[in-house]
Amino acid sequence: DKADMADTTTVKGSQFNQPLLEFSGACAGCAETSYARLVTQVCGDRMYISNATGCSSIWGGPAATSPYTVNKAGRGPAWANSLFEDNAENGLGFFYGQKALRDRLEEKTRALLALDYTDEDVKAAGQAWLDTMSDAVANGEAAKKYVAALETVLNARGDCGCDACTLGREILAHKEFLAKKSIWIFGGDGWAYDIGYGGLDHVLASGEDVNVFVFDTEVYSNTGGQASKATNVGAVAQFAAAGKTMPKKSLAEIAMQYGYVYVAQVAMGANPAQTLKAINEAEAYHGPSLIIGYAPCEMHSIKGGMANCQSEMKKAVDCGYWNLFRFNPALKAEGKSPFTLDSKAPAGGYQEFLMNEARYSALTRAFPERAEKLFQENEELAKARYEHLVKLQELYA
Ligand SMILES: Cc1ncc(C[n+]2csc(CCOP(=O)(O)OP(=O)(O)O)c2C)c(N)n1
Known part of the structure; x- marks a missing residue:
């Protein structure tokens, strides 16, 4: 821990803070752990984590050992795993318990x-x-x-x-x-978009000061890759063997429409500074915060394997598959626009990006005509999404 050496709000400076997440049993290259590790470097021993069941509860709590660790003072994040279906409510309970005390x-x-x-x-x-x-x-x-x-x-x-x-x-x-704690609610897209969604929505609408981090792998990773509402059109997943038909749900925009929820979409490998900014802003915001982190996964079968996880995030953002933005309601009070689009306009190479991952490319072999149609649709939806975000930026300016 060399936290006094540099401004810890910069990417470089943040790395002088001791990570309080060390040796997890996640797949090598797992994006979920890199996000969680960074949150511990920002929020440290004041963190209380409520973790939905999913990969993050397995690498986060393998029972015999714990990858979460303590600092020199013997203090670290307090962590608990709740049910898949009530994690947001469980985290809100942490908040109310803390508040009452x-x-x-x-x-x-x-x-x-x-x-x-x-x-x-x-x-x-x-x-x-x-x-x-x-x-x-x-x-x-x-x-x-x-x-x-x-x-x-x-x-x-x-x-x-x-x-x-x-x-x-x-x-x-x-x-x-006595000291203010930083309440974090962790979970995957199966939890946040699907099974825990009712509770998540309720907790975001409560207006209370809790932070949610969604590791968006676009499938239920821990149980073998079933499709969730975060799965994109054309992706092959369990229960979507011929490629998913319906588009990905925009959880970020659903949360943004409340107007009082801090919302960010991030991808560490594409823009670590934006990821770090979002974590800092979410913690500082005196209300509910939702960060959705793009998390390439073993299940995506990326060419070259998970050693390319972080660079795959960059490719996803560059071609417009995943967009980076932040919505900070606190800026409204300062007379500024709450919405910041952090992604540049898509640079092309969309179909090449899809073909770099076997969750997509497999469909071209199984159902070539359907694959072409669904992948075209996937790209058109991405274009429309970016154009919509540009319009939002104009609207809020
Ligand atoms: C109510 C309920 N249904 C199903 C399960 C089985 N289950 C455990 S983890 C999991 C998948 C979690 O997927 P996701 O939330 O996307 O997290 P990831 O594993 O991708 O990090 C499922 C279906 C469960 N524990 N509880």
């Missing part, structure tokens, strides 16, 4: 600060903690100083039984809950 600590702190004989150092540190309660980074430091000030005073003069001592002791009894 901190509301109580806030009440006790206000009572302590209102006593005229409370130690001046405790008053200053307590006020600094109150002032930063909703800022995850600043509040961690403020909480440490507040705990130190309370411990110093109580150790120096003992507990005389006065109201200040009693409140101080009660606050210290729950000191690990």
